[in-house]
Amino acid sequence: MTLNDQQIIEHDDTLGQVLPSWMRLPYAADGNRIGLFGGSFNPPHPGHFMVAETALRRLALDQIWWLVTPGNPLKSHRELASLEERVSAVEALAQHPRMKVTAFEKVLGTSYTASTLHSLLRIRPNLNFVWVMGADNLSNFHHWQNWQSIIEGVPLAIVDRPKATLSSLSARVCQRYAFAQLKEKSARQLPKRKAPCWTILRGPLDETSSTLLRKRGHA
Numbered sequence: 001m002t003l004n005d006q007q008i009i010e011h012d013d014t015l016g017q018v019l020p021s022w023m024r025l026p027y028a029a030d031g032n033r034i035g036l037f038g039g040s041f042n043p044p045h046p047g048h049f050m051v052a053e054t055a056l057r058r059l060a061l062d063q064i065w066w067l068v069t070p071g072n073p074l075k076s077h078r079e080l081a082s083l084e085e086r087v088s089a090v091e092a093l094a095q096h097p098r099m100k101v102t103a104f105e106k107v108l109g110t111s112y113t114a115s116t117l118h119s120l121l122r123i124r125p126n127l128n129f130v131w132v133m134g135a136d137n138l139s140n141f142h143h144w145q146n147w148q149s150i151i152e153g154v155p156l157a158i159v160d161r162p163k164a165t166l167s168s169l170s171a172r173v174c175q176r177y178a179f180a181q182l183k184e185k186s187a188r189q190l191p192k193r194k195a196p197c198w199t200i201l202r203g204p205l206d207e208t209s210s211t212l213l214r215k216r217g218h219a
Contacts, residue, residue: 019107022084022102022103023102023103023104023106023107025065025104025120025124026063026065026100026102028127029062030127031126031128032063033059033128033191033192034061034063034128034129035052035055035063035065035129035130035131036065036120036131036132037055037064037065037132037133038066038067038069039066039069040069040080041068041090042080043081043089044086044090044094045093047134050159051132051133051134051159051161052094052099053096054159055132055157055159055201056096056099058188059130059157059188059191059201060191062098063098063100065100066099066100066102067104068083068102068103069105070106083103112146113150114144114145114146117129117131117149117150117154128192130155130156130157131156131157133158134159134161135158136162138173139171141172142173155182155191155195156195156196156197156198156199157198157199157201158198158200159201159203160200160201169200177196177198180198182197182198182199184201186199187201
């Protein structure tokens, strides 16, 4: 059975219950420029905030949505905190009026970016989406399920991260779609560009990583 758009946005059809606010899609007016920043955020840290804030400012976005995924298919779930715990942690970090936090992928029943984007483009066709990601995730981007449909579906903003500056341009996706690169000085145009189109945003760097924080926690 397929959920209709209103059920997907507001209800858990299997339980007949209204979804909690943190599982719903945020409101946005038609034509808004929306950055989609997905991840397990296990845990979220200032480096994540810097990526989100850089994209919000440099791309002149109306909002940036933190998509807290139920799980990362490319990572072990053994050390994964609960979804609600991670959502709460992201909400505590993303203290900005134009940053919204949602675990909407839980409603969709998927943790694959390609599937999420496919649904969002159908449910909210009048929004201008940009996929936002840190450059440290770029090297394995071609291992993501249906990765070509991601970059061909929405513009891609790659925000520089420590030790990832040089490796970014050598990533498989950047090599294959070199023809679609938008110069950084024109980054504000990205949300209105037709995919495939991508750019790299450079700025202040934060050395924090989720892996490092988990190791410190164990120590």
